[in-house]
Amino acid sequence: MDQAAGRRREPTMRDVAALAGVSTKTVSRVINDQPGVGPEATERVRAAAHTLGFRPNLTASSLRRSDRRSATLGVLFEDLSNPFDSALLRAVEDRARSSGVLVLTGSDEDDPRLQRELLALLASRRVDGMIVMAVGGHQDALQQERERGTPMVLVDRPPTFANTDSVTTTNRESTREAVLLLASLGHRRIGFLGDRQALWTSQQRYTGYLEGLAHAGLTLREDLVMTDLRGPDAAEAATATLLDLAQPPTALFTAQNLLTLGAMRTLRDRRLHHRIALIGFDDFPLADMLEPSVTVIRQDVPAIGRTAAELILARIEGDQAPVVHAVIPALLISRGSGEIPPQPD
Template identity: 50%
Template sequence: MTQGEAPPRPTRSRPTMREVAALAGVAIKTVSRVFNGVPTVDPAIVTRVREAADQLGYRPNLTASSLRRGDGRTATIGMLVEDAANPFSAALARTVENVARARGVLVLVGSVDENPVRERELAQALIDRRVDGLVIVPAGLDQSYLISEQRSGTRMVFVDREAGLLDADAVVSDNRQGAITAVEHLLKAGHRRIAYLGDRASIPTAAQRFDGYRHALEVAHVAYDPEIVLHVGSSEAAAIAATQELLALPNPPTALFTSQNLVTIGVLRALRSAGRQDTVAHVGFDDFPLADILNPGISVIAQDVEQLGRAAAEALFRRLDGDESPTCTVTVPTRLIERGSGEIPAQDHRRG
């Protein structure tokens, strides 16, 4: 096709069920029964119908089939994540997809970008497409806009964060305890000036991790210093600038706790640029690819993403299967992975 030339128009419409029936030599109703999985159809006829469909390139209209069956099911679920490009979100979505695929269910994924308006728009778009249920990592603090849909029968489970102003199942990590473990680990290495760099404090997971940071310092009788606490959002660039600001202080921190993986990556870039990766201790919250092959390796508080995704998907399918038990929140433990950066001993970096 040359530049400026219109793309070719389709030469014909999609193959129809009537054409499959004619090629297979059966009734249209028989074709419908085959693709709806009716078990009483003769296996030889099933084979004949499917071979005819393959020859014609026919694909059943699952939405239309669900309406004809009368149960309203479309064999699809929707999933909203923070950012599908983020390793954590990608791994979470893949785990939900694996569970759904085993049941013959398709997952439609959208990124909310920590934007409550976008969350609401995407959730409504998925509902309009008649998904059977929703798995949501919420961006906002108010999910009451889903109450009417919930009452209408749409099943939903929240993952990573609980829903706000909505009674719904949730699967979350133990964010507060994970942060406590990270800071206690740095304290054991002799650090007393431990900086915090995290996502916006308005985000529930970030607030829980920040609370864990403060609690660990309080228990250790280490004074809280707001000068070395920065809520930088989830931008690598902002994390780089924040780290440079911390390193330039007259009394800079000897250790860093970063509460989000993109923040961790930004901090790593800044430390390496300053040649300080071997002298400033660092523990990040969330594992990420290649963290184990850096020098030093990056010590992290790892979430069990597979367990989070699997538990959320299984909870949703239990509801779709008719479970009417009271809603509940499942908390998944985190674990410390020691790789070297979190074990760097304390050194005095004060400027003379």
């Protein structure tokens, strides 16, 4: 047995047919459970297939079939090593596998060039449909792919173009809810740390923040808002800046999980983590093990993934229903850090 080259030729339907003494078409019928084959012929084919270890070649099959199905889905996320993305992938995968569908994956790092390239690689493998996290900025590549007729569902962020399903979460509403919670505890100076404003989710969360302030009768203080923070280190520095203000915030809202970590780090360094309230968007492992435990807004990632998978599978089956923009509710999980009242100076 070699490691690689000299790979044994896989047995084909022709081989099975020869051994069973029937035509390849009959083998095809048996393999695909189609009617029109007698019980003994069926048995002979089954036996032959088993002794030869025959496995149908799905690429040849999908080439020839009229529906062209490859029973393969493309999944294009920002970064599959991110817990949010990988949990989403897992949910998609589970739902897909129950339909015998496998998943071809890619990480585009939110880079339009990379996304376009990966889209092309998926397309040349003729996946039946794609579940994609759109990159920030314009979605030209996605739109072009969609206009070619590729079934597509966007997750996490909706399309900027027409006629494409999406699954997102209650970014705005849940953020508003969190801000209202803080305000109800008496906080008047609530800081906001946000991701890149080019991202739709960031904009939504910021809008929710503004709405929350308005509902609580608070006026926006621009100096308490820091956006376009990329990663925990930026959030760490931004938090320090806010705390150094003459009138520092008594509560913080962090609009993304990495930013939550950065903010926590600064609060901890300054021994303020029990004195300044903190609510973060996105749950993360161990949030409940920290001191104080971190209050977060948790997206229902399994539901998002399952919904996206169900949508795309239905579209692939030919579902012609009007476009769907599903919104999966997120949940505010109170753990302690968000319930700290404002502290006297």
